[in-house]
Amino acid sequence: MRPLPNSANLTIVEVETDEGIIGYGRTGGSVELINGRLADFLAGEDPMLTDQIWHQLTQTFGGATAALAGIDLALWDIKGKALGVPVWRLLGGAQERVRAYVSFGLGGPNTSMSMVPAYTTEELVEEAMLLVKGSHTKLKTGVGRYEVPNPDADAERMMALREVLGPEVMLMMDAGKNMSFHDALRLCKLCEPYHIEFFEEPVIGNDARQLANLRAQTTIPMAANPSGMRDVYREFLANEIVDFVQPNVAQIGITESKAIADMALAFNRPISNGNGSGPHNMHLQAGMPNGWGVEFHYRHWMEYRTVYQNLPEPADGWLTLPETPGLALDPKPEVVEQFRV
Numbered sequence: 001m002r003p004l005p006n007s008a009n010l011t012i013v014e015v016e017t018d019e020g021i022i023g024y025g026r027t028g029g030s031v032e033l034i035n036g037r038l039a040d041f042l043a044g045e046d047p048m049l050t051d052q053i054w055h056q057l058t059q060t061f062g063g064a065t066a067a068l069a070g071i072d073l074a075l076w077d078i079k080g081k082a083l084g085v086p087v088w089r090l091l092g093g094a095q096e097r098v099r100a101y102v103s104f105g106l107g108g109p110n111t112s113m114s115m116v117p118a119y120t121t122e123e124l125v126e127e128a129m130l131l132v133k134g135s136h137t138k139l140k141t142g143v144g145r146y147e148v149p150n151p152d153a154d155a156e157r158m159m160a161l162r163e164v165l166g167p168e169v170m171l172m173m174d175a176g177k178n179m180s181f182h183d184a185l186r187l188c189k190l191c192e193p194y195h196i197e198f199f200e201e202p203v204i205g206n207d208a209r210q211l212a213n214l215r216a217q218t219t220i221p222m223a224a225n226p227s228g229m230r231d232v233y234r235e236f237l238a239n240e241i242v243d244f245v246q247p248n249v250a251q252i253g254i255t256e257s258k259a260i261a262d263m264a265l266a267f268n269r270p271i272s273n274g275n276g277s278g279p280h281n282m283h284l285q286a287g288m289p290n291g292w293g294v295e296f297h298y299r300h301w302m303e304y305r306t307v308y309q310n311l312p313e314p315a316d317g318w319l320t321l322p323e324t325p326g327l328a329l330d331p332k333p334e335v336v337e338q339f340r341v
């Protein structure tokens with residue numbers, strides 16, 4: 001494997017009840033807001049009333065979704081711990097294991113791994129083979145980054161992967177909202193013979209019209225995690241804009257993601273996701289009957305492994321859910337102590 005960047009930021013939200021139960025979430029939101037007005041708001045509330053609290057939070061602090069998501073995760077963790085039940089069972093407990101796909105070979109200035117250059121095709125193939133040797137059978141990689149000049153070059157990379165991996169390994173691609181419509185369409189046409197399970201966020205801004213247009217012109221299924229809440233997803237589902245919807249609990253919370261997953265179920269659409277927060281999303285994916293699978297983004301997976309106790313790990317393309325009450329994502333106290341800022 002190429003050496004990975006050895007630093008990362010992770011903000012953990014901690015909510016403690018008067019009975020001494022501590023719930024943990026994670027957030028990309030404002031620490032000042034969480035420790036200030038949100039903490040004041042939560043004081044004296046019943047943590048079991050996750051729907052009621054979410055409704056009040058979004059009504060009052062609507063723009064601060066990421067901060068609210070961190071609180072919502074912590075409240076679900078508390079609820080599970082108080083009841084002695086894992087969150088995926090609280091959400092319905094539809095599946096005891098879910099597909100787990102590893103996102104790999106990521107790098108390049110317009111990606112979440114902007115600190116390292118894009119992989120060469122040889123590096124990409126080498127890393128994929130290492131993952132397959134490590135029993136991973138479902139893989140996703142990036143396309144549409146600045147350093148790969150055009151869709152033909154991306155198609156060659158996907159073809160090289162399919163050739164070495166053979167037909168049994170599941171392969172997905174993710175453009176991270178970086179491609180023009182015509183580049184994305186050309187890439188779809190070139191990749192149709194290589195059995196791509198889905199193409200995630202192909203076009204700039206997750207433009208709904210372009211996604212629908214692209215979907216109509218290719219056999220490759222489309223996936224997207226549009227920014228926004230249930231109202232945005234409602235339009236994506238009602239207008240058949242994508243095949244997979246990808247709510248992320250670390251961005252919009254479990255309560256909101258569950259509402260979206262229920263809606264998707266009514267449209268017979270699967271959900272999938274993880275982004276950098278796969279382990280938090282495992283509960284939604286396993287809890288719901290339309291949970292298709294959870295992403296383990298390689299770099300963030302290693303962050304989770306560093307920070308959290310007893311992290312569930314994917315094997316053979318599947319993740320077996322833990323029976324630990326709550327989210328089963330308590331941070332290691334010594335790591336928090338050492339790296340707290």
Ligand SMILES: [Mg+2]
Pocket residue numbers: 174176200201275
């Ligand atoms: Mg993505």
